[in-house]
Amino acid sequence: MKRIAGFFKSFQFKLIFIYVMLLLIAFQVIGIFFMDSLEEQFVENHRNALEDQMSLLSYNIEETLIQETEDMDQNDINQEINDLISRYEVNELSSTGSTIQVVDSQQNVLAHNQHGTPSGGLLNTEIRVSQALLGQDSNxxxxxxxxxxxxxxxxxxxxxxxxxxxxAIHLESSMEDMYDEVTQINNIFMTSGGVALAITAVIGVLLSRTVTRPIKDMQKQSAVMSEGDFSRRVRVYGNDEIGELASSFNTLAMNLKEANATTEGERRKLSSVLSHMTDGVIATDELGRVILLNKQAEILLSLNSEGAKGQSLPDILDLSGQVTPSDLYDYSEPLILDFSDEQEDSLIEASFSVLRSEDGYVTxxxxxxxxxxxxxxxxxxxxxxxxxxxxExxxxxxxxxxxxEALEDGAMADEDLAPRFLNVIQVETDRMIRLVNDLLQLSKTDVEEHELQTERHDLTHWLHQLVDRFEMLVKDRNVSFVRRLPQWPIQVEMDRDKMTQVLDNVISNALKFSPEGGTITVGAELxxxxxxxxxxxxxxxxxxxxQHKIFERFYRVDKARARSLGGTGLGxxxxxxxxxxxxxxxxxSSEPNQGTRITISVPLASSGEVGEHSG
Known part of the structure; x- marks a missing residue:
């Protein structure tokens, strides 16, 4: 059913329908003109034939009536006229179904061709006969x-x-035989016309396929091309206009294939560039609605590509209510966007570039x-x-x-003040030296000038030595060390000097901030x-x-106390x-008034073994 319905909607059906309808109209026009002319011609011929026969019959009857003799009675005259009528009826008027009457000047019927009816005593009262006796013809x-x-x-x-x-002579002739003949001719004409139309329709179907077949091929090709397949070609059936159209269609398909391949290649390149860019890229249409954004833009703005498309650019940049999309066209300088929250900082620099068509319109x-x-x-x-x-x-x-300046002004001569002032100068000089040394150390670390000289060391033994040294340094202070170290060796790969500097800084900080009588605990574990x-x-x-800031440079929780203890804030x-x-x-990890714990983790030696518990 769908194929039948589709055929009636097709160009082929329309072409055949138009072709047959034109032929039908032409046939109808010709038929109407032909039948009208044929009928008119038949009527005219029939009238002329009757008129000619009537003229000849009238002449002979007139001659008979004029030449009648006195010895001829009325019956002889009537008989001779009847003979004339019979002769002409048999020769010329037998097929016309005619009725002929001859009357005298008194409208008495002298003769007629109605067999079996006597003419004597008959009177014709037709008005046309009366008019004829007055000299008026009628036809x-x-x-x-x-x-x-x-x-x-x-x-x-x-x-x-x-x-x-x-x-007068009066003739009544039936025309039905003539009209029957016209009808037969009309039927023959209509039958032959119908057969001709049927043959023409069949030929039209066959001929129309020569036009519609390449058009159907091109329609199928266009459907395939709309799906992205440009490899199919239309068959060229001839060198006429449709053949040239098919050749042009094939050329178009080939050019589109090349253009599509070029476009696809450029699209892939652009997609690859956008995907691997470290910067986020957002493209909008002329109304400022997002039509494209790459993966990095999704990450930076914490957006989903599908959800962001169609939204206004100021909305996704958190600029809604501050600027409109058209305002962004005038931003020649980058704009810093702050997406920071309580967990982390996030600052994004946005640069805007306007796309314009050749005629200057913003696209x-x-x-x-x-x-x-x-x-x-x-x-x-x-x-x-x-x-x-x-x-610092x-x-x-x-x-x-x-x-x-105080020493220069005379304090140098004071035996009590001079040593004290010189001691302060020495302390401050040492403090600046420590500060400069720490800065140099950090500078080397930043530019990666330091190289670790790692070796295999027993962490437990090294920590015992380190604590021993600090116990000697603080024996005059009321601070004690507690060791929570395993009794078996722990093998690690480390730069002994660098790690010694690390532990010196950490333990020195613990000593600085420990109260009188305090305890510093040094421990190690796996x-x-x-x-x-x-x-x-x-x-x-x-x-x-x-707590999260103490490892930043120059950061001190209690700046006054730390500075009074000689700290640089860089340790x-x-x-x-x-x-x-x-x-x-x-x-x-630390709690107010409960001390501070610094924990350091280092990887174990990759090929070493951890010593067994020594008991």
Whole structure:
């Protein structure tokens, strides 16, 4: 059913229908003109034939009536006229179904061709006969009221000598035989026309396929091309216009295939570039609605590509209510967007580039997003670092300048003040030396100038030696060390000097902030593939809000106390750098007024074995 319905909607059916309808219209026009002309010609021929026969019959009857003799009675005259009528009826009028009557000047019927009916005593009262006796001819086509047949009625006067009217002749001839003949001819014409139309329709179907077949092929090809397949070709059936169209279609398919391949290649290149860019890219249409964004843009903005498409660019950049899409066309300088929250900082630099058509109309906007969080953080740290170094150096330099001016003004001669002033100058000088040394150490770490000289060491034995040294240094202070070290060796790969510097900084901090009579606990244990070192003091502790910052450069929880104890604020920063160079980590845990624990993890030696418990 679908194929039948499709055929009636097809171009082939329309072409055949138009072709047959044109032929049918032409046939109808020709048929109407032909049948009208044929009928008119038949009627005219029938009338002319009757008129000719009537003229000849009238002439002979007139001659008979004029030449009648006195010895001829009326019956002889009537008989001779009947003979004339019979002769003409047999020769000329037998097929016409005609009725002929001859009347005298008194409208008495002299003769007729109605066999079996005597003519004597008959009177014709037809008005046309009366008019003929008055010299008026009549030739009309009438409808028989009894049979409904069409009749040709002709009435002519009979002239005697001296143009005297001596009678009339009246003819009634049926035309049905003629119209039957016309109808037969019409039927023959219609039948032959119908056969011709049927043959023409069949030929039209066959001929139309020569036109519609290549068109159907091109339609199928266009459907395949719409799905992206440009490999199929249309068959060329000839060199006519349709053949040229098919050739042009094949050329178009080939060009589209090449163009599509080029476009696909460029699209893949662009997609690869966008996918591997470290910057985020967002493309919008002329109305500022997002039509494309790469993976990096999704990461930077924490968006989903499908969900973001169609949204307004200011909305996804958190600029809604501040700017409109058209405002972004005028941004020639990058815009810093702050997406920071309580957990982490996030600063993104957005650069805007307007896309325009050849006639200058805006067709879209390209936005490039660059994560500048670390850059801004480094810049902030650089500024803070310069400020901190300047501050840390200014204090001892100011102290040195003040004490040297005091010595210059006469304190040098004072035996009590001079040694004290010189001692302060020496302390501040040592403090600046420590600060410069720490800065140099950090500088080497930043530019990766340091190289670890790692060797296999027994961590337990090394920690015992380290604690022994510190116990000798603090024997005059009321601070004690507690060792929680395993009794078996723990083998690690480390740079002994660098790790010694790390533990010196951590234990020195613990000593600085330990109260009188306090205890510092040094411990070590195994945790999976790592060794953990713990240094626990009993100081005032570190607030929660400051714990994640203590490994930053120049950061001090209590700046006044730390500076009074000679701290530079760089020790724990150096510790973090050194431990990370050993592929380890360091962290802090502390509670207010309950001390602070610094934990350091370092990997175990890859090929060494952990010693057994010595008992």
């Amino acid at each position: 009309e086509m009438l409808l028989d009221p009894d049979t409904g047949h069409r009749m040709r009625v002709i009435t002519q006067p009979l002239d005697g000598d001296d143009d005297e009217i001596i009678g 879209g906007l390209i936005t490039v997003l660059h994560d500048v969080t670390e850059q801004e953080k480094m810049e902030r740290e650089r500024r803070e670092f310069v400020a901190n170094v300047s501050h 150096l200014r204090t001892p330099l100011t102290t040195l300048k003040s004490y040297m 945790q999976g593939e790592e060794a953990w070192i713990d240094i626990q003091d009993e100081g005032q502790g570190i607030p929660k809000k400051d 724990l920063a150096i510790v973090k750098e050194m431990i990370e160079a050993h592929e380890g980590s360091v962290w802090v």
